[in-house]
Amino acid sequence: MDVVIGIDTGTTATKGIAATADGRLRAHTSVHYPLAVPGPGRAELDPQHLIDAAVKALTDVAAACREQGDAVRAVSLSAFLHALAPMDAAGRPLGPLVTWADNRAGAQCDEIIAAGRDKALQARTGTPVHPMSPLTKLAWWRATDPERLRSTPRWGGVKELVLTALADAPFLLDLSVASGTGLYDIHSRTWDPEALDIAGARPGQLAEVVPTTTVLKLRPSIASAAGLPAGTPLVIGAADGPLANLGLGATPAGVAAVSLGTSGALRTVVDRPTADAAGRLFCYALTEDRWVIGGAVNNAGSVVRWAGQSFASGFERPGAEGEDEDERDAALLMEAQSVAPGSDGLLCLPYLLGERAPWWRAGMRGAYLGLRREHGRAHLVRSAVEGVCQQLALVRDSFAAEGFPVTEVRATGGAVASELWVGVLAAALDLPVAIAGTPEGTALGACLLGLHALGDLPDLDRAAALIAIGTPTRPDPENAALYARLRPLIEKSALATMDIVRELDRLAPPLETAAHPS
Template sequence: MDVVIGIDTGTTATKGVAAGPRGEIRALTSVHYPLSVPGPGRAELDPEQLTAAAIKALVDVAKACRENGDRVIAIGLSAFLHALVPMSADGKPLGPLITWADGRAAEQCERIVAEGRNRALQARTGTPVHPMSPLTKLAWFAENEPGTLRETPRWGGVKELVVAALTDGPFVVDLSVASGTGLYDIHSRQWDPEALQIASVRVEQLAEVVPTTTSLRLSSEVARATGLPADVPLIVGAADGPLANLGVGATPAGVAAVSLGTSGALRTVVDRPTSDEAGRLFCYALTEDRWVIGGAVNNAGSVVRWAGESFAAGFERPGAEGEDADERDAALLMEAAGVPAGSEGLLCLPYLLGERAPWWRPGLRGAYLGLRREHTRPHLVRAAVEGVCQQLALVRDSFDAEGHGVTEIRATGGAVASELWVGILASALDLPVAVADTPEGTALGACLLARHALGEFPDLDEAAALVPISRHTPPAPDDAAFYRKLRPLVERSALAVLDVVSELDKLAPEPLPGTEKAVRS
C-alpha cells in the first residue's frame, strides 16, 4: 500500500502515523519527553530532545512500513504553535524552547494592551496579544536579554527547528505556523512592521514563509537513518490545531473540531482570514484559502492528571496494583461519573496553567468555589472536567456571536477515550459530539494535507470525508440547560478573582535554587 507518514510534534510527545490512501492507519508510534518548569510561570522543552523525538518517530514508523510491505510516498509535518527558540545560522538550537504555556511575558503583554495596540495587532496577525505568543516572548527578550535577542542569528519555533533537523533546505516556516506568531500580517502576507518593532526583531532573523503544501527534501543523514529515499517529498505542513480539524473531518461549514489533549481548543474552518471585533477568537491558516478560527484553552487533560497526582496519592482500584498514571486517571473519571451534573454545587475554575480563550487575560488562576464538607474526590474531579468543558462552551458562544453557526462537533485527543469527558462536552456545548475513529487526528491531518499537496485531493473536504467516526454522543437536554444557566457564573467568577490572584502572586515566595521540575502530562 502507498502510505504517507505524519509527524506531529506536541507539547509532551511526538506522534508518528502512517496512513493509507483512505486515511486508514497502518502504523503508529509515540515518543515522550518532559516539560520543564524551571520556575513560576515558566514552561520549556529541551530542543535537542524535541528534534531527536521527531527523527525517532520517523525512523520507527518507516520501519513499521517496511515490515508491512508499504511504500512511503510522502511525509507531512505538524507542530504545536506559539513556541520560541533561539537558533544558530545552521539551524541548531542555542537555548531552551519556550512553549505556549510559558507566561514570562505577562508584563510585556499588559503594556501592549495598556497602550491600546492589541486589537489592531490581532486584527492584522490573527493572534491575540497574550504571553503565549512569540511576539510578546521576543518583547521579553528585548527588555531582559537584549544582547541575546540582537545577536541570535535565527528565531524560530517548533516547525523551524524540526525542518532544520530533517532537511538541508532553506530557513522556512509554513504559513500556518507563521499565522500563529503574532508577527505576521495574514492579510498582506508579510511580517508585520509594527509587530517587528515591538518585538525588536529583524526580518532576516525570521524564516521565509512558504505555503503549507511546500515540498522539501530529507537530508542524506536522515534518509539513511530512516531507510527512506532522499527524494521522498517532505511536505512542510501546518500547525497542530488547523491540522486537527482536517484529521477529524471538520472542514465543512457548520462542523467544528475539539481537541482534548494536555490543552484544548475549539475551531471551525472559514474560507478567508477573518477577525473577531471583540478579540475573542484567533485566526490561523490551514492552506492559503482555508483558515481556522477558534479559541484555545490552556487546561484540559492536564487538569485530570493534576487531580490524580494531588487527590489520589496511593489510590488503587480494588484488585489493581502498580497501575500507571493513565489507568489511575481513568479510574478517577469512572468515580466522577457517579456525580450529577453541576457536581452538587461545586464550581471549578481549572486555570492551573493560566488561561487563554475567550478572554486572553494573563494572570488567571485556578479555584474551587462552593466547596463544602460533603464534597469528595469524585466531586472535585467531575467539577474540573466541567470547568474545562464550560471554558470551551464560552468559545462556542463567541462563534454564535460572530455568526459562525456550528451544528456538529468532531472530537479528538487523549481525553475523548473517556465517556464522561465526551458526555460533559456534548452537554456543555449543547451539540452532538462525534469521536473520530483514530487516536491521532492531528498526525492524520498532516497525512491528508500531504496527499492534498501531491494532488490526490484537490478539495480538502473530500479528504475530510474519509475520516471514520467511531461513536456519536448527543447532549443530555437537562444537563445542557443547567450548564447554560451556570456559564455566566463561570465568567463572573473568573474575572472576579483575577485581582485576588494577582495579589497572591506578589506574595508568593521565589522558588529555591535547584527546584526545577519536569512535568509529564
C-alpha cells in the same frame, strides 16, 4: 500500499503515523519527552529531544511500512504553536525551547494592552496578545536580555527546529505556524512592522514564510537512516490545530473540531482570514485559502492529572498496585461519574496553567467556588471536567456571536476515551459529539495535507467523507440546560477574581526576569 508518513510534534510527545489516500492508518508510534518547569512561570523543552523524537518516529514508522510492503510517497509535518528558541545561523538551537505554557512575558503583554495596541495587532496577525505568543516572548527577551536578542542570528519555534533537522532546505516556516506567532500579517502576508518593532526583532532573524503545501526533500542522511529513497518528498505541513480539523474531517461549514489532550481547543474552518471584533478568537492558516478560527484553553487533561497527583494519595482499588498515571486518571474519572451533573453546587475555574480563550488574560488562576463539607474527591474531579468543558462552550458562544454557528462537533485527544468527558462536553456545548476513529487526528491531518500537496487530494473537504467517526454522543437536554444556566457564573467568577489574583501574585514568588542562559 502507497502511504504518507505524518510526524506530529506535540508538547510532551511526537506522534508518527502512516496513512493511505483514503485515510486508513497503516502504522503508528509515539515518542515521549519531559516538559521542564524549572521555576515559576517557566515551561520549556529541550530542543534536541524534539529533533531526536522526530527522527525516531520517522524511522520507526518507515520500518513498519517496509515490513508491510508499503511504499512511502512523502513525509508531512505538524508542530505545536507558540514556542520560541534562539538559534544559530543554520537554525540549530542555542538554548531551551520556551513553550506556549510559559508565562514570563506577562508584563510585556500587559504593556501592549495598556498602550491600546492589542486589538489592532490581533486583527492583523490573527494571534491574541498573550504571554503564549512569540511576539510577547521576544518582547520579554528585549526587556531582560536585549544584547542576546540582538546578537542571536535566528529565532524560531518547533517547525523551524524539526524542519532544519529533517529537510534539505533553507531556513523556512509554513504559513500556518507563522500565522500563530503574533508577528505575521495574515492579510498582507508579510512580517508585521509594528509587531517586529515591539518584539525588537529584525525580519532577517525570522524564517522565510512559504505555503503549507510546499514540497521539499528529506536530507540524504535522514532518508538513509529511515531506510527511505534519496529525494523522498517532505511536505512542510502546518500547525497542529488546523491539521486536527483536517484529520477529523471538520472542514465543512458548521463542523467544529475539539481537541482534548493536555490542553484543549475548539476550532472551525472559514474561507478567509477573519478577525472577530471582540478579540476572543484566533485565526490561523490551514492552506492559503482555508483558515481556522477558534480558541485554545490551557487546561484540559492536565487538570485531571493534577487531581490524581493531588487527591489520589492512597487511592486504592483492586489491581491498583503499580498502576501508571493514565490508569489512575481513568479510575478517578470513573469515580467522578457517580456525582450528579453540576457537582452538587461546586464550580471549578480550572486555570491551573493560566488561561487563554476566550479572554486571553494573562495570570489567571484556578479556584473552586461553593465548596462544602459534603464535597469529596469525586466532586472535585467532576467539577474540574465541567469547568474545562464550560470554557470550550464559551469559545463556541464566540463563534455564534461572529456568525459562524456550529451544528456538529468531532473530537479527538486522550480525554475522549472517557465517557464522563464526552458526556459533559456534549451537554456543555449542547451539540452531538462524535469521536474520531483514530486518536491521531493531527498526524492524520498532516498525512492528508501531504496528499493534497502531492495532488492526490485536490478537495480538502473530501477528507470529511474519508474520516471514520463513531456514533455521536447526543447531549442530555436537562444537563445541557443546567450547564447553560451555570455558564454565566463561570465568566462572572473568572473576571471578578482577577483583582484578587493580582494581589496573590504580589505575595507569590516572582516569575524569573532574566533570560535562560544558553
